[in-house]
Amino acid sequence: MDEATNMPSDDVPDLQPIVQRKLGRCLLRLQQYERQLKALVAHGELxxxxxxxxxxxxxxxxxxxKKTMGTLIGMLTESFLTPPHTNEEASQSEPDIGDQIGLRHRYRLEMTAEQYEALKADLKELVDLRNKLVHHFIERFDLWTESGCQAADGFLEESYETINRHCLNLQSWAKAMDEARAKMALLVQSQAFEDMFDGIRADGSIDWPDSGICSCLREAxxxxxxxxxxxxxxxxxWIGNTYPEQTPKRYGCSSWRQALRESRQFEIRKFQAENEPTAAWYRSKVS
Structure with a gap:
């Protein structure tokens, strides 16, 4: 080091370019990890x-x-990575969305308490390693000496193995999540999913008070x-023009009158006006 200028001399060890290349390799792999981590956290729960x-x-x-790697790791361990299921999650309150239809899905990788704590510690070490590489590398190693470059070279080899191991783990978790998301997409597009929102259970029974057909009759x-x-x-x-998919047949009924009777949500009466055929009228029961 030139004391007069406090700048490195021109006497650069031959190992320095190798160290620079290996440092770049580690940083690129870390950026790949962070990109995958952001995607995993963003899509893990909705x-x-x-x-x-x-x-x-x-x-x-x-x-x-906008999150730092440390913050993302914290979010990952608090949501996607979980110890054995407890009753705590069931007690969590959901936001009030009024009469709107709400959906929630969450992907989790469940493990034993010991595995969870070990993984948390492992991920914390990865964050520490990232900070050493990004912020403190040239403070730790004297890259203007051959011995400093040799020490840095060994550290970077070990660092890359660690980072790459975490990348491979994250990729396997992301792959499992993508497969689960694909299955969820198929379910959402299925008739069974649509039926569920109209009160038609998987066994074919009907939740009449919350059924789609009763909702349409009330709106009418x-x-x-x-x-x-x-x-x-x-x-x-009116229902035929507004909600054509809502038919008695979909609910196992042969007619609208049968749907009214089966639902037990309405009063029914027959009335004949002058010079008109008898007609059926209905109104919602008062609970």
Whole structure:
């Protein structure tokens, strides 16, 4: 070192370019790790009103881009990596979204308590290693001496093996998450998933109070009621134009009258106006 200028001399060891290359290799691998980590954290959990999930997901992705590696690791260990399941999660309160349909999905990698604590410690060491490489490398090693370069070379070889091991672990977790997301996408697009939201259970039984067909009949009431009663024929015509997928057959009924009776959510009466055929009218029961 030139004391007069406090700058390195031109006498550069032959090993220095090798050290620089290996340091660059470690930093590139760390950046790959951080990119994958941000994606894993952003997609690991999603909840909210069904019609806002796309926006919420975009916000989570943007938010993850601003987080440091240490913060991301903390988020990963608090959500995706979990010790054995406890009753704590079941007691967590969900945000109030009113009458909207809400969805929540969460991907988890469950392990024993011992494995969880060991992995947390391992990930903390990775964050410490990243900080040493990014912030303190030239403080730790004198790259203007052959012995300093040799020490740095050995440290970088070990560092790369550590970083690469964590990258491979993260890639395997991401692959498992992608497979789970693909299965979830198929489920969401299935008829069974749509039926579930309309109160049709997997065994074919109907949750009548919360069924789609009863919701449509109630909505028709608000638009077509006359003196507190709604003409069924008019309601059926309105539902057919507004919600054509809502039919009695979908709920195991042969007619709208049968659907009204089976649901036990409505009162039914028959009325014959002058010079008109008898018509069925209905109104919601008062609970």
């Amino acid at each position: 909840s909210g009103p069904a019609d806002q999930l796309s926006t919420i997901s975009e916000q989570k992705i943007a938010g993850a881009q 009431e608000t638009k077509l009621a006359e003196g507190g009663w709604t003409r069924l024929e008019a309601a059926v015509r």
